[in-house]
Amino acid sequence: MTAIPPLSEPDPGAVLSRARNYPYAFPRRNFLYRDGREEAFDPSLKQGRTPVLAFGSNQSPERLRQKFGDRDGHMIPVERGRLQNFDVVYSAHITSYGAVPAMLQVSEGASVELAVTWLDDRQLEIMHHSEIRAANYFFAALDDVKLRLSGEEVHTTAFAYVGTRGHLEHDEGGAIALSAVPCEGRRFLSMSTAEALEVVRRRHAADHGPDDFIHAMVANAERRTALQEILAPTAVPFGYSARRLS
Numbered sequence: 001m002t003a004i005p006p007l008s009e010p011d012p013g014a015v016l017s018r019a020r021n022y023p024y025a026f027p028r029r030n031f032l033y034r035d036g037r038e039e040a041f042d043p044s045l046k047q048g049r050t051p052v053l054a055f056g057s058n059q060s061p062e063r064l065r066q067k068f069g070d071r072d073g074h075m076i077p078v079e080r081g082r083l084q085n086f087d088v089v090y091s092a093h094i095t096s097y098g099a100v101p102a103m104l105q106v107s108e109g110a111s112v113e114l115a116v117t118w119l120d121d122r123q124l125e126i127m128h129h130s131e132i133r134a135a136n137y138f139f140a141a142l143d144d145v146k147l148r149l150s151g152e153e154v155h156t157t158a159f160a161y162v163g164t165r166g167h168l169e170h171d172e173g174g175a176i177a178l179s180a181v182p183c184e185g186r187r188f189l190s191m192s193t194a195e196a197l198e199v200v201r202r203r204h205a206a207d208h209g210p211d212d213f214i215h216a217m218v219a220n221a222e223r224r225t226a227l228q229e230i231l232a233p234t235a236v237p238f239g240y241s242a243r244r245l246s
Contacts, residue, residue, distance in 0.1 A: 036070025
């Protein structure tokens, strides 16, 4: 997977890359994010922090750098884990940077690989602002789940940003899983984000070419909102009871 281009990158090609390469490169190992660098993971640094599931681009060090900067003293333990009976699928909306983003969805018998970001109170506030401000997600506790972390530690409550838009349905019905996110026992069709964007474009904006469609979504918030309203009637809500926290 290609690393995410910087937010300030004006090049049209970088806009396309940023949209299509979501959720960007992420290591399938534990690491410590410290001011833009990846360092060795230290489990003792998890103490006093909130474990928040990272199942889309929040697994990526580049995305963490964009959200938390590289000079502000942020240190975040990032630990790999598996969540039973869930998968990571595409949400029925387009982001301001042109991607079809991820959301969790129930999938009985599946075991999805993801990360846990251990956030302090200041970092949790920053993450809330990033995830909740557009009303596409809310912060919640998922109770009575099985989240197994890398050291065989098992949590029965998981904290996560839950998608409010429902999942995107493919042409024959059913969710579309992110092919970039590993999952055992996956029962959903999986695609790259570039492929998911094409599903949306062919269905709802066939008069646009693939590149023009992405540029139009990035350039015009009203078009994104209109598309979201078109997708909403066939979107399937999150299928698990969530205890809303924010």
